[in-house]
Amino acid sequence: MKPLAVILILLVGVAAGWAVATWDSSPPEVAWIDPPRIVGPKTEIQVEVRDQGRGLKSLRLLLRQQGRDLVVHEESIDEAGFLWTDGTLERRLVLRPSDMAPREDLKEGSFTLEMQVQDHASLGLWSRETVEQETFRLDRTPPRIDVLSNQHYIRQGGSAAVRYRVSEPVDSSGIQVGDRIYAGYPAPSGEEGVHVCLFALGHDQNRETPMTVWAQDAAGNRGRENFWKKVFPGRFRNRNINISDRFIERVLPSIVERSEEVRATSTPLETFLEVNGSLRRVNNRQIAELAAQTAATPLWTEEFLQLSNSQVESFFADFRSYFYQGKKVDEQTHLGFDLASLAQAPVECSNDGVVIFADYLGIYGNTVVVDHGLGLQSLYAHLSRFDVGLGDEVRKGQSLGRTGQTGLAGGDHLHFTMVLHGTHVNPIEWWDPAWVRKRVLSRLETPGE
Ligand SMILES: [Zn+2]
Numbered sequence: 473m474k475p476l477a478v479i480l481i482l483l484v485g486v487a488a489g490w491a492v493a494t495w496d497s498s499p500p501e502v503a504w505i506d507p508p509r510i511v512g513p514k515t516e517i518q519v520e521v522r523d524q525g526r527g528l529k530s531l532r533l534l535l536r537q538q539g540r541d542l543v544v545h546e547e548s549i550d551e552a553g554f555l556w557t558d559g560t561l562e563r564r565l566v567l568r569p570s571d572m573a574p575r576e577d578l579k580e581g582s583f584t585l586e587m588q589v590q591d592h593a594s595l596g597l598w599s600r601e602t603v604e605q606e607t608f609r610l611d612r613t614p615p616r617i618d619v620l621s622n623q624h625y626i627r628q629g630g631s632a633a634v635r636y637r638v639s640e641p642v643d644s645s646g647i648q649v650g651d652r653i654y655a656g657y658p659a660p661s662g663e664e665g666v667h668v669c670l671f672a673l674g675h676d677q678n679r680e681t682p683m684t685v686w687a688q689d690a691a692g693n694r695g696r697e698n699f700w701k702k703v704f705p706g707r708f709r710n711r712n713i714n715i716s717d718r719f720i721e722r723v724l725p726s727i728v729e730r731s732e733e734v735r736a737t738s739t740p741l742e743t744f745l746e747v748n749g750s751l752r753r754v755n756n757r758q759i760a761e762l763a764a765q766t767a768a769t770p771l772w773t774e775e776f777l778q779l780s781n782s783q784v785e786s787f788f789a790d791f792r793s794y795f796y797q798g799k800k801v802d803e804q805t806h807l808g809f810d811l812a813s814l815a816q817a818p819v820e821c822s823n824d825g826v827v828i829f830a831d832y833l834g835i836y837g838n839t840v841v842v843d844h845g846l847g848l849q850s851l852y853a854h855l856s857r858f859d860v861g862l863g864d865e866v867r868k869g870q871s872l873g874r875t876g877q878t879g880l881a882g883g884d885h886l887h888f889t890m891v892l893h894g895t896h897v898n899p900i901e902w903w904d905p906a907w908v909r910k911r912v913l914s915r916l917e918t919p920g921e
Pocket residue numbers: 786806808809810886887888
């Protein structure tokens with residue numbers, strides 16, 4: 473073979489190799505990541521561009537509204553230095569309408585984003601371009617809130633109801649009390665835009681705690697409104713409790729055995745303090761988490777029932793000091809009523825609802841929690857026996873089980889409380905037919921007052 477032919481064949485080979493190495497068989501791809509149809513000023517819009525082969529060369533993002541184009545993003549990317557190295561194969565842009573354009577250039581309503589992407593050329597000759605559009609609707613108007621109920625009287629540790637109308641469909645709404653959120657629900661009456669919310673002022677929140685109605689639309693715009701209210705101080709008692717070795721020896725072993733959260737500590741008193749403190753906090757958190765399982769409609773229609781023929785031994789939010797061998801060893805707040813009747817008395821369900829918990833719960837022993845809807849739940853503790861199971865629909869007066877002394881209980885009694893969206897509230901209001909009718913039912917059922 474002539475040397476010239478060999479050189480020619482080698483050159484063709486090198487050219488072919490170069491072509492194969494740099495050939496880009498596909499155009500760049502543009503993908504909008506879960507594009508939201510309705511966006512607020514701060515809603516994130518994400519777009520991803522990808523290319524195989526030589527990589528991305530240029531990106532241009534246009535904002536189009538009412539026939540006007542605005543360049544939102546423009547970028548050119550260098551080609552990779554060597555044939556065997558990849559260029560930039562991927563870019564993800566995260567954009568918020570408020571960053572894309574000044575307010576006067578991006579108006580409420582429909583707008584289009586157009587992504588134009590080019591890749592680096594195959595053989596330095598053929599570059600490919602991809603253009604993809606996506607349409608959005610900008611909403612920067614927060615929902616307006618019109619409070620329909622008036623005269624909201626709230627006691628520390630107590631509950632209240634608000635009825636309000638929102639000016640547009642909302643994703644979520646409710647009442648904020650300090651750092652606590654109470655969800656509102658569409659009114660049972662079905663009137664358009666009308667919502668109701670049961671909320672509480674915690675026994676541990678002060679009377680000046682700010683309270684507002686809020687509502688958030690699908691675009692994330694949040695509106696707020698004040699409402700007329702008068703706040704009364706809660707009257708809570710101080711109580712001294714004596715802890716004996718006999719009590720510790722009787723109640724602790726089964727609690728420690730059945731609660732994996734409790735660490736084994738050196739002395740019986742230390743174990744008691746662990747149970748009375750950290751386990752109490754853990755159990756209260758578990759109770760608060762049950763709020764998520766509430767029904768969106770009220771499951772009840774009249775006042776709540778107090779255990780028949782029972783004597784009140786402790787009130788809601790009694791502040792307890794614990795003494796051991798004459799020395800103060802602990803302080804805790806008792807979040808419920810202790811009601812004593814006969815031993816093993818039937819525990820009557822306080823109102824219609826659904827059983828969402830029927831199990832052992834640390835210091836509360838055998839416990840039933842009944843959901844009544846709109847975030848309102850009732851709790852029955854220290855039972856010796858269950859008559860109902862998880863998911864049962866229960867009626868007011870129906871037996872849920874028998875009283876007992878499981879958990880941290882000094883004797884046979886029922887520990888009863890109401891819980892509202894995870895906050896323990898004073899049941900005394902819910903037992904009062906006049907309060908329930910005037911302060912709650914009238915707001916759930918009728919427009920205004
Ligand atoms: Zn109790």
